[in-house]
Amino acid sequence: METPAASTNGDHDGKPPAAEQDGEAGGGDDWKASIKKPPADERYMTEDVTLTKGNEFEDYFLKRELLMGIYEKGFEKPSPIQEEAIPIILQGRNLLARAKNGTGKTGSFIIPVLEKVDTSLDYIQALILVPTRELALQTSSIVKEIGKHTQVQCMVTTGGTTLKDDIMRLYSPVHVLVATPGRVLDLADKGAAKLKKCTTVIMDEADKLLSVEFQPVLEQLLAHCSPQRQICLFSATFPVTVKAFKDKHIENPYEINLMEELTLKGITQYYAFVAERQKVHCLNTLFTKLDVNQSIIFCNSVNRVELLAKKITELGYSCFYIHAKMQQSHRNRVFHEFRNGATRHLVCSDLFTRGIDIQSVNVVINFDFPKNAETYLHRIGRSGRYGHLGLAINLITYDDRHNLFRIEQELGTEIQPIPPVINRDLYCR
């Protein structure tokens, strides 16, 4: 692993001279020696994250406390989307950013947000909106980790928790608020969350946030924020339906689109042809054939999630399940435990389709094939995180063929028939 200190001698374009950097670091790199980095991830990585300009995090003249948090989180160098988005957000511009699943979008807005926050001011300066509660918890925990040496106070607020607790928490200073839209609007309407001076609004999984059910909430929320706010939209998918919102609310945005194609280079996609009644049998055989580190198995309904989780357990495998009709406390616990590796398989509904980042997932199984390309893309993007390798296996019935062809065509990808032997190098490297 190349250390940041050693790499300052590199000859990358757009990089300030080494002397300047030393000046910025405040007369010596002693602080770097004290950084406790996590063990390096030695897995293979694809161009989706390695094809960079060669920037370093130090090139952005970030606060030292922030840099420490970045390195301690295990980030070594900016990914392509981080190279593009960090300077733009730091400039205060509006932004539309499009990059593939798991290529560092979250880091690309958390880092500049933490840099911009002025901790001497006791009000909410940045609002990070995400579409699901689990994603809010995940995002806020990354804000707290990267910002742990700064004095930035981050709060997370979502539905499914006690409103009163959130109101109490807002009596103490909050600089960054991570939230699902409904709850934060509730808090803003009540006057508990004061957003008038909030100048940065980040919308992660923006297209989901701007879906029909959320959009009115989003518009009301924006009305609560500072009129001079900066808005940054991030996602891997931006359907044309988002354009109307952009035209109405986002003035002169800078656009970043790093997606030459939509699918990740590291994910190999296969289909197995099955009759509906053979699906469980097929899955059982897959479990014996595949080298699953951790897997996420998608079903198309809550009932099917429970039926399948029960069936998998009957077959002798341990699994967890999660869906939107579970109590929040149970959802939180399952999410937390699965992330900690407490079980190998997680059966879920589309609740987990977006943004969920569990590095050790190397296999995604579509037990039920999704109905559209967007859902398919986000689901298979749960494996192959940060340019690593992954496998997507789709159980296809005859009735699924239309969706199969449509999704292949729209994504410009080919889902191949499952071979008799699946090469481990495709997803275990």
Place this chain on the structure above:
Amino acid sequence: MSSQQLIGSRISLISKKDIRYEGILYGIDVENSSVTLQDVKSWGTENRVEGPQVPASDEIFGCIVFRGQDIKDLHVHDTPAEAPKPAQPMVAPPPGALGPPPVPAQEQQQRADTGKLEGGGKPAKYQPPHKKPNFKPKGEGGKRGGDSAPPGPSGPHAIPGKTVGTGDHLMARPNRGGGGIAVESEEFDFQAALSQFDKDAERTEIYGVGTAADAAGGLDGGEALALAAAPAPAPKKYNKSSFFDEISCDALDGRHRVPGFTERKLNTETFGATGVNTGNRQDRVLNLVIKEQHLLARYQGRGRGGYRGGYRSYNQRSGSGTQGTST
């Protein structure tokens, strides 16, 4: 099931402060909307919250009265315990108090720290994929007990078996609409199944020649011309030159709400059942308490006709029907 029949059952109850208490149901007080447990043990927060945990306590409390409003979750264990001996006279619920006196101080402290919600503090440790510690051949004896032990690095923080969200939890619950399916013991024959599906020919039948097939590079020229009778318009492929895409998505497709009977039919085909009985079971006692309370408050004993309002409003707690979104 009437509330009286549950008396004597072993119950796990999670308080609003995420502490789990386990004990034997002693009684349900409809008027005060409270539940009394006997021989109660506190299991602490069991990692349901982030930050400092309230540990389990070894002490067994004789009798504890829980107010309905302070109960977050309630689960009836399957094996009914021995009929409880009315060991002690019931303690009258002290106003505003919940639970055993020994823990509240810790709980309060924990509550103050609401900024820290749980959510995967540490990045998951990558487990080398070469290890397959958890694969058990089908049919191995005692699989359930053994397999509920977590394979991963989580160690002591694992979810104890039979909590909501684990497969084991569902094992205790009967299926709806059937008993399930048997799974054949021999391997599924992937290659034989694939041979039943001529992907290229099927695609040509739908889109005709020279559209989708070409893009995916699969079709051999004129071989399927005859099938191209009524080709559908080929879907548009993503093109980077426009920032916005036109791939199929929820926003354009609308919601795919499958009618109930269609799903039940499909589920029966896949699983031999239409669903797992979960919903009401865990909350059964709580539901009864709340239902009956509503009955008393609103309808003053006019009979069961008044149930619906209260029951439904209670059920809304478990979330809106939409998947993948939350407020």
